[in-house]
Amino acid sequence: MSANKAELPVLRIALLGAGVVGSEVARLLKDNEEDFAARVGAKFELVGVAVRDAKKDRAGIPANLITTDAEKLLDDNIDVVIELMGGIEPAKYLILRALKNGSSIVTANKALLAKYGAEIFAAAEANDADVYYEAAVAGAIPLLRPLRESLVGDKVRRILGIVNGTTNFILTKMDEEGSDYTEVLKEAQALGYAETDPTADVEGHDAAAKAAILASLAFHTRVTIDDVYCEGISKVTAADIKAAKDMGFVVKLLAVAELSDDEKGVVVRVHPAMVPKSHPLASVRLSFNAVFVEADAAGQVMFYGRGAGGAPTASAVLGDLVAVSRNKVSGRRGPGESVYAELAPLPISAAKTRYSINLKVADQPGVLATIANTFAKHDVSIQVVRQDGHGDAAFLLVRTHLATDKALSQTLAELKSLSAVSEVVGVMRVEGSAN
Ligand SMILES: NC(=O)c1ccc[n+]([C@@H]2O[C@H](COP(=O)([O-])OP(=O)(O)OC[C@H]3O[C@@H](n4cnc5c(N)ncnc54)[C@H](OP(=O)(O)O)[C@@H]3O)[C@@H](O)[C@H]2O)c1
Numbered sequence: 001m002s003a004n005k006a007e008l009p010v011l012r013i014a015l016l017g018a019g020v021v022g023s024e025v026a027r028l029l030k031d032n033e034e035d036f037a038a039r040v041g042a043k044f045e046l047v048g049v050a051v052r053d054a055k056k057d058r059a060g061i062p063a064n065l066i067t068t069d070a071e072k073l074l075d076d077n078i079d080v081v082i083e084l085m086g087g088i089e090p091a092k093y094l095i096l097r098a099l100k101n102g103s104s105i106v107t108a109n110k111a112l113l114a115k116y117g118a119e120i121f122a123a124a125e126a127n128d129a130d131v132y133y134e135a136a137v138a139g140a141i142p143l144l145r146p147l148r149e150s151l152v153g154d155k156v157r158r159i160l161g162i163v164n165g166t167t168n169f170i171l172t173k174m175d176e177e178g179s180d181y182t183e184v185l186k187e188a189q190a191l192g193y194a195e196t197d198p199t200a201d202v203e204g205h206d207a208a209a210k211a212a213i214l215a216s217l218a219f220h221t222r223v224t225i226d227d228v229y230c231e232g233i234s235k236v237t238a239a240d241i242k243a244a245k246d247m248g249f250v251v252k253l254l255a256v257a258e259l260s261d262d263e264k265g266v267v268v269r270v271h272p273a274m275v276p277k278s279h280p281l282a283s284v285r286l287s288f289n290a291v292f293v294e295a296d297a298a299g300q301v302m303f304y305g306r307g308a309g310g311a312p313t314a315s316a317v318l319g320d321l322v323a324v325s326r327n328k329v330s331g332r333r334g335p336g337e338s339v340y341a342e343l344a345p346l347p348i349s350a351a352k353t354r355y356s357i358n359l360k361v362a363d364q365p366g367v368l369a370t371i372a373n374t375f376a377k378h379d380v381s382i383q384v385v386r387q388d389g390h391g392d393a394a395f396l397l398v399r400t401h402l403a404t405d406k407a408l409s410q411t412l413a414e415l416k417s418l419s420a421v422s423e424v425v426g427v428m429r430v431e432g433s434a435n
Pocket of ligand 1: 019020051053068083087108109308309
């Protein structure tokens with residue numbers, strides 16, 4: 001930090017990446033220069049912007065700031081590094097280097113934090129620096145700071161969220177237009193809501209990284225992406241969505257993190273789930289995100305807004321920039337990683353939820369009783385059964401009360417071996433249902 005003519009100290013800022021988010025951060029930094037100075041009590045000086053290709057046109061960013069030498073930029077007495085390159089390397093190496101230099105970090109890199117958060121937070125601690133990452137989960141929605149600060153006096157039991165806009169866009173279109181997954185994916189790609197390679201979104205990996213970050217913060221424990229059970233939406237069919245709809249449910253890709261009953265473990269999972277139409281998450285449409293937090297004293301709290309996009313994500317990045325800069329100005333650090341609870345990450349078999357099972361059944365007497373007995377044998381209690389069709393096209397739709405994933409898997413294995421069941425057509429978890 002150095003003082004300038006106007007008596008305000010100057011904070012030297014380095015930006016790594018000037019893509020979708022980075023370019024918006026650079027623009028807003030310039031547009032709101034004076035407000036930032038007044039809010040922080042220091043002037044921001046953007047010292048350099050590291051990119052891969054120096055020849056690309058970067059509207060709004062002075063050409064003399066562009067560099068392909070990120071290391072040299074980091075070593076130039078930087079107060080705050082904003083990392084918006086994404087991916088694991090070189091982002092990890094550069095962040096660790098910047099921390100070693102004593103710079104604080106603002107990042108939106110969920111993939112990196114969900115895998116190597118421990119190493120990065122330890123380096124921040126060792127170098128008395130901040131690492132802020134509000135933009136890494138749910139874009140513009142203030143969520144991590146409320147979890148870290150506003151709800152820190154409470155006990156969070158459960159988090160249920162729609163944290164990936166691409167999959168929510170696809171599922172909304174499938175629900176509202178009756179379209180097929182492949183058809184809607186193509187539309188999402190044409191509109192820029194899905195990448196050319198959509199794997200990270202549609203297979204749930206992006207949501208799993210966010211779930212790990214949310215669970216770590218909410219439960220004061222370390223959860224990495226490797227601890228998260230992950231199932232995407234690529235196998236969800238138009239028929240699954242219609243069956244859910246007929247029963248008053250909407251299919252959503254949910255990130256769920258739950259404290260176990262004995263409070264010694266946490267199950268974190270990402271998968272498609274049926275949500276009752278009356279639940280607030282059911283009305284979260286298209287690319288919007290929403291996260292529902294259940295805490296002992298607060299009860300249920302919901303956060304809603306834009307989960308991605310250049311400007312919305314830049315809003316969260318700049319909020320963090322102001323926060324770490326205020327810390328710099330006052331010579332403090334924000335709260336570091338809180339992992340004292342050391343909960344065990346539990347496997348999916350320990351998860352407890354409700355299920356909806358669609359069975360194609362044989363047209364013979366006693367079928368219902370045989371099937372009901374199989375559920376009972378594994379301690380899975382049935383809430384509703386509905387029969388559709390008859391003869392060769394007879395289906396039973398069974399919805400259960402709470403059961404463990406393990407009990408359900410055992411039930412399904414036995415159902416598949418019964419002559420009464422010709423096929424287990426579909427199985428989907430049911431979340432947000434009160435009974
Ligand atoms: N996009 C969103 O809506 C969104 C939302 C929330 C969080 N995020 C997170 O924000 C971060 C940035 O995302 P984005 O969408 O802005 O990415 P992006 O559009 O792909 O931009 C990445 C930027 O980083 C630069 N870069 C990549 N590798 C580099 C390297 N090895 N050396 C130097 N520069 C390099 C690229 O340079 P070139 O321009 O020369 O290629 C580009 O400017 C990611 O961690 C992402 O997960 C994004």
